[in-house]
Amino acid sequence: MKKLMNGADTILAESLAGFAAAHADIVVLDPSGKFIRRKDIISGKVALISGGGSGHEPLHAGFVGMGMLDAACPGQVFTSPTPDQMLEAAQAVDGGAGVLFIVKNYEGDVMNFDMAAEMLKDMAGIAVMQLITNDDIAVEDSLFTTGRRGVAGTLVVERIVGAAAEKGMSLADLMALGERVNRQSKSFGVALTSCTVPAAGKPTFDLGPGDMEFGVGIHGEPGRRRAALASADEIAAEICEGIAKEFGDVRGRNALLFVNGFGGTPLMELYVMHNSARRIFERHGIEIARSLTGSYVTSLDMAGCSITLTLLDDDMLSLWDAPVHTAALRWGA
Incomplete structure (x- = not known):
């Protein structure tokens, strides 16, 4: 194996630090290293948050910014992020209009985002909805999913829904739009x-x-x-x-x-x-x-x-x- 790294145990943290430094005009790495967020937090706007295992770059951190995501939560390579990552990211970027989680249909991702949504509602009283992407037509069930997987179509959802959120669309309307984009x-x-x-x-x-x-x-x-x-x-x-x-x-x-x-x-x-x-x-x-x-x-x-x-x-x-x-x-x- 030949890879440009210092060690398998530090590759994610060092990659996130490099990413945030290279794009400091757009994003901020949370001091805890748990999430990447937009540099500018927009009051009155629905916050869009996604995430998943690392190794799929630029998904999701590369799509944080104006017209797309407000925050991204990276897990270890091919490993779901933890609920506390999504909870802290949501609290950091909440603009007062609610939060939409965009979640690829993998069992670990869905379970952990579910937990984060419950925590967000119970602990912070923030309105939250979850949009599941499942655009992969190759297989109905895989090692990590029940039903179809969420794959590259997730980018299309994040882009179109992100643009609508930037224009001030409500949480419920963004959810409906995202479901339509995912279906199509x-x-x-x-x-x-x-x-x-x-x-x-x-x-x-x-x-x-x-x-x-x-x-x-x-x-x-x-x-x-x-x-x-x-x-x-x-x-x-x-x-x-x-x-x-x-x-x-x-x-x-x-x-x-x-x-x-x-x-x-x-x-x-x-x-x-x-x-x-x-x-x-x-x-x-x-x-x-x-x-x-x-x-x-x-x-x-x-x-x-x-x-x-x-x-x-x-x-x-x-x-x-x-x-x-x-x-x-x-x-x-």
């Missing part, structure tokens, strides 16, 4: 290699040089099947046809195409996949109105990618285009 987002991933967790020092699973894993999760969970490595067009066809089948007839609809790298795939290859996916979806009559390509929801050093398609209505399209300024995503003002 479908994702599917393929791995060409495993990832290596620093504390383990070896790949999470074995994958031969001529193999790939279809439907892999973002923690190295097994997918729906193993297959011989194929061309980009063939890989995209299986993924995109599966997504199109989930949606049914959506001819004439606008959509966001998000091709996400898992951390070990060059942009050149991700754009090849974008080109293949775009052509397939356009054959289904889907208008690709917006695109995002890059490594945003990663799995350490895993090679591979996921494809997410989000059907956009006019409100969602406008919110996607609204200004955003975070470490990893920024456009507009």
